[in-house]
Amino acid sequence: MSTAHVMIRPAVIEDLDAICDVHARARATYYAGFLPTAEYNGPAELERQREGTARAIASQEYTVLCATRQDHIVGFAVLGARFEEDKLFHFHIDPEVWRTGTGSALHHACVAVWQAAKLSAVRLEVFAPNARARAFYTSKGWEEDGREDDHVTMRLLVPVPQQDPVL
Numbered sequence: 755m756s757t758a759h760v761m762i763r764p765a766v767i768e769d770l771d772a773i774c775d776v777h778a779r780a781r782a783t784y785y786a787g788f789l790p791t792a793e794y795n796g797p798a799e800l801e802r803q804r805e806g807t808a809r810a811i812a813s814q815e816y817t818v819l820c821a822t823r824q825d826h827i828v829g830f831a832v833l834g835a836r837f838e839e840d841k842l843f844h845f846h847i848d849p850e851v852w853r854t855g856t857g858s859a860l861h862h863a864c865v866a867v868w869q870a871a872k873l874s875a876v877r878l879e880v881f882a883p884n885a886r887a888r889a890f891y892t893s894k895g896w897e898e899d900g901r902e903d904d905h906v907t908m909r910l911l912v913p914v915p916q917q918d919p920v921l
């Protein structure tokens with residue numbers, strides 16, 4: 755298990771291969787046994803995901819953050835901060851470093867983006883059988899508020915930024 759320090763930064767297009775690698779391995783952990791492999795790990799689906807992530811990195815509409823340890827990408831998030839109730843679209847950590855605080859560091863950076871955009875609430879959808887992610891999000895203050903097909907919807911009240919006390 756890695757204990758190296760986690761850094762969070764905006765993704766650039768040169769990160770695409772590493773992001774797609776993390777994405778494919780992380781997704782497989784919660785779809786395996788629930789969906790046919792081709793639906794989440796087939797070449798057409800992997801290419802679709804890759805094109806979507808490349809578009810998000812290039813776009814002004816989305817923020818793509820990556821988590822690195824020793825300059826190696828170990829996680830990424832794709833989020834919107836355009837309007838109230840905008841979404842966390844992707845949030846994936848390399849299974850090799852799970853439960854070492856990487857997700858927490860990346861989530862903290864996502865919240866900072868929403869705070870900077872002055873949003874009060876944001877949303878996400880999580881595959882219902884993905885108990886690990888549901889527990890993670892709950893630990894970060896997200897609340898489950900509905901269900902759409904095989905996904906649970908969750909909402910986060912964005913915390914007010916901490917102000918330094920006036921001395």
Ligand SMILES: CC(C)(COP(=O)(O)OP(=O)(O)OC[C@H]1O[C@@H](n2cnc3c(N)ncnc32)[C@H](O)[C@@H]1OP(=O)(O)O)[C@@H](O)C(=O)NCCC(=O)NCCS
Binds near residue numbers: 847
């Ligand atoms: C869910 C995920 C992002 C968590 O990332 P992580 O780096 O392991 O998270 P952290 O180490 O920061 O954990 C923070 C807290 O989340 C909760 N948590 C994380 N994994 C958990 C698990 N397997 N069971 C219960 N709670 C868990 C705990 O409260 C944990 O704090 P603790 O370790 O002090 O108890 C990661 O497992 C992942 O990428 N999973 C696959 C991709 C995925 O499901 N993405 C969501 C798609 S919507």
